[in-house]
Each structure stands twice: as C-alpha cells, then as structure tokens.
Amino acid sequence: MAKLKLDLHDIYNRGGAIDAELNRIIREAVERRIELVEIIPGKGSGQLKKRVLRFLNQPNIRALYHRIEKDDRNFGRIFVHFRHS
Numbered sequence: 001m002a003k004l005k006l007d008l009h010d011i012y013n014r015g016g017a018i019d020a021e022l023n024r025i026i027r028e029a030v031e032r033r034i035e036l037v038e039i040i041p042g043k044g045s046g047q048l049k050k051r052v053l054r055f056l057n058q059p060n061i062r063a064l065y066h067r068i069e070k071d072d073r074n075f076g077r078i079f080v081h082f083r084h085s
C-alpha cells in the first residue's frame with residue numbers, strides 16, 4: 001500500500017505553512033491515488049492536533065478522503081485513509 005507521511009514538528013508554530021503543507025499532502029494523495037497519509041502533529045499540548053483535525057473536517061477537504069483514524073498507541077499521529085474509485 002502506498003503511503004505519504006507529513007511531520008509537522010518543524011513548522012508547528014507557523015500557521016500558514018501548516019495549512020499549505022496539509023493542502024499539499026492531501027492534494028498529492030488524491031493526484032497520485034495514495035491510499036494512506038500519516039500526519040504527525042506530535043504530542044505536545046494537543047493544539048496542533050486539534051488544528052489538523054479542524055483542517056481535515058472542512059467540507060471541501062472532507063470530500064477528498066474516506067476516513068480519519070487517530071492512532072490508539074501514539075496520540076501524536078493521525079492517519080487519513082483514501083478510497084479511490
């Protein structure tokens with residue numbers, strides 16, 4: 001299974017860069033028909049993870065993927081699953 005990974009540790013405090021990277025990785029997954037994107041906001045205070053989840057729940061972004069999975073064993077990791085027809 002093809003997978004993309006986005007680690008947000010380096011840009012955690014730059015809002016515009018976070019949104020740009022999230023947009024880029026989602027679009028790349030759609031264009032390349034990738035089945036899984038792993039996003040790593042890190043553990044920290046949880047604010048970055050909340051921001052990522054808010055981004056993913058926007059209606060125009062939500063329409064692009066199948067489901068979100070929060071890692072049970074690692075709080076600082078989110079999986080975005082795609083189903084390409």
